Amino acid sequence: MFRLILNRCKKKHFQSFKALSILTAPLRVKRRSVAKNSRRKDYIVRNVQKSNVRFLVIIIFISFASISNAQSIELSAGFNRLDYQAGVAYGHRWNHFHLTSKLEFGVTSTFGQGRMMPRISVGSSYFLLRKGLVDFGPEIVYAFSRQRITFNSKTAHNWNEIYAGYRLQIGRNIKFVHSVNGGWINESFYSSALGKRVNYNSLGIYAQIGVSYTF
Numbered sequence: 001m002f003r004l005i006l007n008r009c010k011k012k013h014f015q016s017f018k019a020l021s022i023l024t025a026p027l028r029v030k031r032r033s034v035a036k037n038s039r040r041k042d043y044i045v046r047n048v049q050k051s052n053v054r055f056l057v058i059i060i061f062i063s064f065a066s067i068s069n070a071q072s073i074e075l076s077a078g079f080n081r082l083d084y085q086a087g088v089a090y091g092h093r094w095n096h097f098h099l100t101s102k103l104e105f106g107v108t109s110t111f112g113q114g115r116m117m118p119r120i121s122v123g124s125s126y127f128l129l130r131k132g133l134v135d136f137g138p139e140i141v142y143a144f145s146r147q148r149i150t151f152n153s154k155t156a157h158n159w160n161e162i163y164a165g166y167r168l169q170i171g172r173n174i175k176f177v178h179s180v181n182g183g184w185i186n187e188s189f190y191s192s193a194l195g196k197r198v199n200y201n202s203l204g205i206y207a208q209i210g211v212s213y214t215f
Contacts, residue, residue: 069093069094069095070092070093070214070215071090071091071092071093071214071215072090072091072092072093072175072212072213072214072215073088073089073090073091073212073213073215074088074089074090074091074100074102074177074210074211074212074213075087075088075089075210075211075212076088076089076102076104076177076208076209076210076211077208077209077210078104078206078207078208078209078210079206079207079208080161080185080204080205080206080207081185081202081204081205082106082117082145082159082185082204083106083107083108083109083117084106084107084108085104085105085106085107085119085208086104086105086107087102087103087104087105087119088102088103089101089102089103089210089212090102091212093214096126096127096128096130096137097124097125097126097127098124098125098126098127098135098167099122099123099124099125100121100122100123100124100125101120101121101122101123102119102120102121102122102123103118103119103120104118104119104120104121105117105118105119106118106119106145106147109147115147115148115149116147116148117145117146117147118145118146119143119144119145120143120144120145121141121142121143121144121161122141122142122143123139123140123141123142123167123179124139124140125137125138125139125140125167126138127167127169133170133171133172134168134169134170135167135168135169135170135175136166136167136168136169137166137167138164138165138166138167139164139165139166139167139179139181140162140163140164141161141162141163141164141165141181141183141206142160142161142162142163143159143160143161143163143206144158144159144160144161145158145159145161146158146159155189155190156189156190157187157188157189158187158188158189159185159186159187159188160185160186160188161183161184161185161186161204161206162183162184163181163182163183163184163204163205163206164181164182164183165179165180165181165182165183165206166179166180166181167179169212172214173213173214173215174211174212174213174214175211175212175213175214176209176210176211177208177209177210177211177212178208178209178210179207179208180205180206180207181205181206181207182203182204182205182206183203183204183205184201184202184203184204185201185202185203185204186199186200186201187199187200187201187202188200
């Protein structure tokens, strides 16, 4: 008799649980749908925010370019303790202030060793001296370069450089450009012995000569 009563109770409990599951199934589906829609909305919002940031950067760049007094294209060659560099730069000038962005390649690494070594730099100068054909003033430069030692991405060496020095320009539309900068170099590379990336800091110097055309 006790077993019969227990089985009936289990049967009623199972039926009640099954009925409750049927009744709450739409609620669970709705919750999953709400969570999925929330994640989708968050993804859309993040993309919109990234697009807005890119659009704002483009607008700022165009605005600065439109109000600049002059623009220039520069071909240059230089060296530091890492390699010899050759590249092209694009510059904007607002009266005494001059901003330059440059793309270079390590000559020895790229052509001699077959390991491409790109170098991207941004520099700003303020010409304290503006005497006709001569512009001269202090300069600050930040540069980033990268070289992959093997096909394994972990073994790529990264260098961050921060320099301060001077910039000299001589000429009108076609200018001779010369600069010398000294400062700090941070090298980041993967150590197989330690199993992680390590950093090495040192002092460095960067000097360059070039020719620019102002338009």
